[in-house]
Amino acid sequence: MATDALASPVAGKGWADAYLAAASRGDLFADATPAMATHWHMMLERLSTQVQGDPAVLADHVARQATALGMAFRLTGDEQERAWPLGPVPLLIGAEEWTHIERGLTQRAELLDRVVADIYSTQSLVREGKLPASIVTGSPHYWRVMTGTAPPHGHYLHFYAADICRGPNGEWRVLADRVRTPVGVGYALENRLALSRATGDLLGAMNTRRLAPFFTDLRGGLAADCVRSEPRIGLLTPGRFNQSYAEQAHLARYLGLLLVEGDDLIVSDGRLFVRTIQGLKRVDGLWRWMDTRFMDPLAFDGGSRIGVPDLYDACARGGLMIGNWPGAGVIESRALAAFLPKLARAMLGADLILPNIATWWCGQPRERAYVRDRIDQLVIGSAFGQSAAGLAGGHGVPGATLDATSRATLMEAMTRRPMDYVGQEMVRLSTTPAVIDGRLAPLPFSLRVFVARDAQGQWRVMPGAFARLAGHDDIRAALMGEGDMSADMCVVDARPVPPDSLLGGAPAIRRVGGMLPAKAADNLFWLGRYIERTEMVLRMIRTIVGGSIEADLGPSLASPAMARLVNELALWHAVPGSGGAVGSLCAQALGDARQPGSVRALMGVVANIGEGLRDRLASDFWRLVRLPLPRFDEAATETLLDASSRMIERISALSGLAAENMGRTEGWRFHDMGRRMERAINGCRLVSLFGGDDASADDLTVLLDLTDSQISYRTRYLTGPALAPVRDLVALEPQNPRAIVWQAQRLADHIASLPTLRNDGMPEEPRRLADALAARLSPLTGDTLTMADIADAEHRLTALSDAIGQRYFLQVRKTQSTDLLA
């Protein structure tokens, strides 16, 4: 026992003792074998010691790590992401118990793969009467058009996830099988990361098995089924509005896969390609996080806007790995689960090691009668997960909770369409320690566990899980429901886990970052433009409220320069009109979300575009973009001044991140081109507004302010602002990073470094335009520059921006169906 008072073993013992006194039979800790109980006690003591015995502090530590990792999620209908509810106490499972679960999951994965294979090839199970046809066709995830297509190496499944639960007697059973997407696997990884950051060396001290090798195996398994030896694999996402998009982006980055949406891909001659700035590049495989329904609008659901036209052809032709194979979801239905015990005996010659909760499909007369007779002891569920009469939203209802009317309604509906219903036994869940209201209390839990094929095609089980601690009864609804918490699950060994060897398995060194999809290039470019636009609006606000270092240019709209500036804000849709007091105009331009050009709205667009680049931007970027606007009060101009200055500092920090932390990849070039393009166009606009032939001293001061060139001017000239020198500095001086010519030069440099699609050595359109622009501007000087030159430059910049879009970005495809019926 430690003698250090801070290491308070009493507090730790206090946690365990108080918890065990409250826990009932079936609790994971209370039921633990003596060896496992030692682990639990040790863990709780160390956790307690770390926070001087206060569970609330521990919960807070872990929550802060989760936030720092950028973990967040949405429930259906949520506009904003929510903070990730991660419980601080992991579940512990010993090696012996885990081996049993592993064997059970491996067996199920193999069985399910064979069932899917049979359904989409010979259909012998149906023909021989082992599986009713109406169980296959009832699934909304069954796609008859996939019949006869075959995946590489016959692997219909590459991954498999199961929701499993532990009953009061310690028996593990399966609540649901998942093969459409392994939602939760990324969260499990992040939960582990957050927990290990918050708890120091605790996990290592407990001999916790590591998760990383599982992901190496998963990636190896996907790659092994691709035709080429160094395959290009995409993670196909439904897009940023999907609930698990953040998870998908994280996994793509973690596994080194290309995060792609349907728009990024194109099928040509039955082969799949990704559109990149280097043209079309072959794709060898997809890790699919999109339902089959949406994959190809020409073969599945014609209403899909997120799919890839003719992706079906690429599947049918062969040579494309897709994990899991389209249509695999057919085996997820509860109705089919009722047949798995029989199918296991028929196909594997063995009983299921890890059985389902008992399920009766009402499509059979005997089972229907059974369910009807025992409705009080059963949960009535939707056989295929869809809405059914009496089961709103497809959610199950315990028969015992039904009143006479709803029971009669349900019974009648079950008579008319019995095949839409299953009866399932009521599940009682085992509990585990969680921190509730600052103290340890038992909460019911289920685990989502993950299985994947490795490079040899063998099934591997992730030694960990996404644990869901139930906030309510319907444990199977979604990954996380209202009021639920998640937790990590640790598989602990008796002996220390050997660290992974880095020798042998290390990849060959490479220095290129992989190719850039056209849509990512598009997003990066516009991200740059919007950030730059935001900065300019902020500078305009700051100039209006009197941020000028010219003392006599106060917060009044008396001068024509100020009036023009406000008018410009109105043209940029940052304020509704140019009338009103300075304070309220600037407050609107800063914080009025209804003005599409306000700082608040622009930052919203930045966050939105950034969301689509989640796999490419650092978490520091997110922290800055998500910070709320500083407080300001329109009646107190100094608060407006302060808020706009602080926002300009944030933008500078974003610029700093891009300059110092982004690799000089093509992605960085597009981001920087966006900044340069917007800055150059704004520069032309400002010179024509405030640097015209009749510009006043006020005008020129504003121009120097907005282009952040006051200091540069003063270091060059002792006099006040004069037209030709100001024009030279803000438009033409090649050393001034705010000058138009500087932007033009950088744009030309970037474009010259980008890949070309031509093999005849001739310049592409963007190159031609950028070089011409730079060549036009560079010989000019402040005294020869005319306003026609500025107008010409602005025109050329717009043309260049369009040419960049045409050459490098996506052309959007539209769906239309044609009505020919009378």
Add this chain to the structure above:
Amino acid sequence: MIYHVRHRTILHYAAPVRLARFNLRLKPAPWAGQWCADYRLSVDPAPSVIQSRPGGWPVDVARLVIESPIDTLSIETSFRAGVQGGGITPQPDDPTIGTVAKAALIDRDMGPSAPAHYLYASSRAPLLPAIGAWAGDLLGPDRPVIVAALDLARRIHSMFSYQPGVTDAGTPVAEAFAARHGVCQDFAHVMVVALRLVGLPAAYVSGYLRTDPPPGMARLIGADAMHAWVMLWCGPTRGWIGFDPTNGCITGDGHLFVAMGRDYADVAPMDGLFVGGAGQSVQVMVDVAPEQETALS
């Protein structure tokens, strides 16, 4: 009866469309009691690819790819087809609805026209309880299936108003049902839903009607364009039987089968993707003439 069919569709796009990929479902799929010969498809401007594709159901799909920008597209098909049969009537030994529903659940067929595919809700045919309540009295489990379905077709025919233009290809069945109006597509969806609600396998069919009626008979509604009706699986002995809710009858030799699926989406005559195009207008000309008549004129 042998027919000569010509079907011409002209699409005008308000702005040019390019990179178009269309699925055409215009060629009659093989179906018992019917044959098709001399099928010709001509498309103007000529597509770069015309390809036959699997549809999953009894439907023939042709893929057109037109890369170059177009503002007008003309699609014309012509073929000869023979339709046998007609004269299907309810029989005293017809199975009941309950018997057919039970048989459908245990049928082991997984082919394109297997009853199991047509038992469940589909994207365009959700199982709306309101339709069940409206049709339920006709569809008790002990009623003979063909009589009951004919009653249902007649009820739709008499209680819905046929109004071209009030609905379109995208109108949800719930909307057409609530308003009790629409065209053949809406009526067929209502009937499919009502039948599936009592556990019967019901399919959506697209096809043609004879343009001019035989002497002394009334012209059928829906003969100016493609038509839609319902197939009901009436048990292993009687198989699939067509019901036309737009005309309130069992289909006969004036109904020419083109394609069958779970709902409109599976058999839409034409759908696809293209870039551009702000709006479109469609002209359709259909002529389905008995062959003797053509020979005479």
